[in-house]
Amino acid sequence: MSLLSTSGPDIVSLGCRLNIAESENIRALLGGREAIVINSCAVTAEAVRSTRRAIRRARARRPHAPLYVTGCAATIDPQAFRGMVEVDHVVPNAAKLAPESWGAAAAPAPPAFTGHARAFVEVQNGCDHGCTFCIIPAGRGASRSLPAGGVIEHVRALVDGGHREVVLTGVDLTSYGPDLPGRPTLGALVQRILAHVPQLERLRLSSLDSIEIDDALFEVLTGEDRVMPHVHLSLQAGDDMVLKRMKRRHARADAIRIVERLKAARPDIAIGADLIAGFPTETPEMFANTARLIEDCDIVFAHIFPFSAREGTPAARMPQVEPEVIRARAAELRALGEARKAKWLSDLVGTTQRVLVERPGDRGHAENFAEIRLPPAAVGSVATVRITAADGAILTGIPA
Template identity: 45%
Template sequence: MAEALSFGCRLNAAESEAMRHLAERSGWAGALVVNTCAVTAEAEAQARQAIRRAARENPGRPILVTGCAAQIAPDTWAALPGVARVIGNGRKLDPMAWDAPPAPITVADPVVPAATAGTRAFLAVQQGCDHHCTFCVIPQGRGPSRGLPVAEAAREAAALAERHREIVLSGVDLASHPDLAGLIRAVLRAAPGLARLRLSSLDPAALDDRFWAVWAEEERLAPSLHLSIQHADDLVLKRMRRRHRHADLLALARRARDLRPGAALGGDLIAGFPTETEAQHAWLEAFIAEAGLAFLHVFPYSPRPGTPAARMPPTPVALRRDRAARLRAAGLRERARFLAGRLGAEEEVLMEGKGLGMTAHGAALRLSGAPDAPGTLLRARVTGTDGATLLGERV
């Protein structure tokens, strides 16, 4: 059986499961598919280490490499031990790329939906990015923005809802889908039995009035938003070439909670961006509590070759790591505060195995008593929290 290793975003996770099946159907039954990420140097290093380890532990096993890092520097990845083929991002979900001679690497092919098996499915509805943030190489790895047609997304969602209780709409820049609001409504109409629809990371600057109407009206849309924030200091945001500012983020947080009280907010943050001062970092750290960000993905800044930020005066590596740790600690404090606010509440929980499940807000909940099978949807009353996980009992 083919195996897939995925690094990076949820979109990669969705694609990796689809590629594993493609590899098996195309004569690569024993292959290892490695879906790389180029967001940070650490993500690239982890993928290289995984490839070298796989080649060392299982000599002769073919390794198929794809993803953003492989897209940007295919020759580098092709030279690693055990690598039989490098497949470009634009063709990695094309069956022909797996059993035919590899075509020239491209990133501008149409979006092809892909979903993982299990409790929840990830449905890719958008690819690429038209923005050029100074720290990011993703446009090089994923190409221009393009969206899956709404009707096709609805058909895919209807099929997935027959086997899954939750679907996550994913994309490189999901909020840039040409009709995200219409897509959400179409998916929910096409899958009336779907318990929960969740969204992957969203660009704060791209959320329009149509989106907020959907957010307010669609009860099966999970009451949680994960935002591509990156920073909260206006000068740093300008140097990042982001399209939002501090005031915009606070207004967004207020609007989200005014329309859906108790909504959970989270975001991606970069620590130690070039030129970031201690005061600017402190501003970002304070913003976590100010906006109530309970679920964070924190990345120490990683210079990406060829990007404008890589030419800016760098923040020392040790300081980047220290600031990242401080942001994570602030995020954990905010998560503990959010979870404490759920005490006594009844939650809809999607069980994932070993007594653990996830609430609609995206919080982990450990259920007392005998564990339920993964995919079980139940109601639980929150009886406690350990600061990172809710504790509950069946209602």
């Protein structure tokens, strides 16, 4: 996501939805001051390369504005970014939201996400798990949760400001709560938001760890109409040995079981998932188990990541799969995911969907997160449309 202007701050946000939420906080801290901010990602080596490209493009566009780099890539390897001639300041994640990092006298009100159809609210940060492929805990630190009262007030302010959809974000969202008094859970937080902000029309959750979907969270995902019927799961693989070597906490059967339960309770729920191709030691048979997971879990939003060894992680020291094999396996997973999505979209033709209209005003996302092209409408409004066509990646709708 790139937010560029010719005056005031330019903010380029890479990676997760949490970065998007934090970028809006940074925008508020900068006020109208001229600056370039690259909010970086380090989830893969390609993400780090994308950060470098974004820095060079932004500097070429605005050669005289002070350029800041923050985010996970800048936190994990600050010297590498300080060594770039385009960079003036490196701000680690720990100082990302500190007013003094951006020359602000005090923290502003929570970001209003003006001009955006949906708003993102951070409720959790950091991660306590040690997945062998992941460098993010080094950039984000230990898991920590925001108290429910402040979250509810932020959501209420966004709704009062005209937002009809809010997305709760975090690095490890389903780990919300054990560090707070009373040890609340994510499901309990969602229940409180819905109860205390009855005007909120649409609540969406970012990526969930399937093994941490407890009874309370399952209930709100399947039984609350205002919680959108779209679940994105951090699955990563579909083979038990690979999952064990990744140090994931679920087995293949656990992933299939939670999807079956979700679908049985709410048949229209759409499933997304992160999957890694070519994890170290992955054999053709192990890869085949992951490939079959797309069908077994009815994954219609498959986010495919070719394995990228990150220095300092245990997976980087394991026997590696050849790069050309990784690329081929990633391409195969993408093709399977695209085919599954195309069939799902085709099955939606003839249905009626409620669409949150997004920039530039002629497309948006349905409650199940299917992307829909529709006649121009006000950004941020919710349009009811009848689906008339599917082209494999996007639907077309007309006013119902």
